[in-house]
Amino acid sequence: MSAxxxxxxxxxxxxxxxxxxxxxxxxxxxxxxxxxxxxxxxHRNPSAEKTPCHRVVFKDGQLSPGYVFGxxxxxxxxxxxxxxxxxxxxxxxxxxxxxxxFNDGILS
DNA sequence: CCGTTGACCAGGC
DNA sequence: GGCCTGGCCAACG
Numbered sequence: 001m002s003a004x005x006x007x008x009x010x011x012x013x014x015x016x017x018x019x020x021x022x023x024x025x026x027x028x029x030x031x032x033x034x035x036x037x038x039x040x041x042x043h044r045n046p047s048a049e050k051t052p053c054h055r056v057v058f059k060d061g062q063l064s065p066g067y068v069f070g071x072x073x074x075x076x077x078x079x080x081x082x083x084x085x086x087x088x089x090x091x092x093x094x095x096x097x098x099x100x101x102f103n104d105g106i107l108s
Numbered sequence: 109c110c111g112t113t114g115a116c117c118a119g120g121c
Numbered sequence: 122g123g124c125c126t127g128g129c130c131a132a133c134g
Contacts, residue, residue: 005131024116034129035116043115044132056115064115075115113133120126 005033009041012102016055019083020098023059030102043068054078061091 008031016022024035031038042053045068054075057063063072063079076086084096 028116028130034131036114036129037116037131039115040131041115045115053115058115059117066115068115111134114131117129118127121124 005031005037006041006044009038010045010051013042013051013053013056015102016052016098019096021055021057021061021079021084021092021096022098022102023057025059026098026102027056039064055082057092061087061094061097063090063092 009027012027012030013022024038027038028035038056042051042056042064043066045051045053048054048069053064054067054069063075065072067075069075072090076090079092080086085093087093
């Protein structure tokens, strides 16, 4: 099967715990690819239920401008429902960033 | 097959 | 802190 790259990305996104967020850069680094590919994969995201793409944000904590499931406002609502707070600029606070990264679970 | 685009990031001003 | 440029890789027309 092709598109294994996307499968890997989706798998990693699913590993993000509830109440936490991750960044495109982290995923891209783990898979040794460019952040652009990660964004592309999430844009082609099959389903929000299958892949919580709303938990993936920019390095700055900014939300995705082209969130397929409704937009930034919807994504913000989703994160808020997870118990995440935002700064006055509408960005996710750094403390909610999943610092454990995927490396911890992948490396032995 | 080549040119353009894209849910990015880092560096410079 | 904000704006612009370069780079990187994959998919689309």
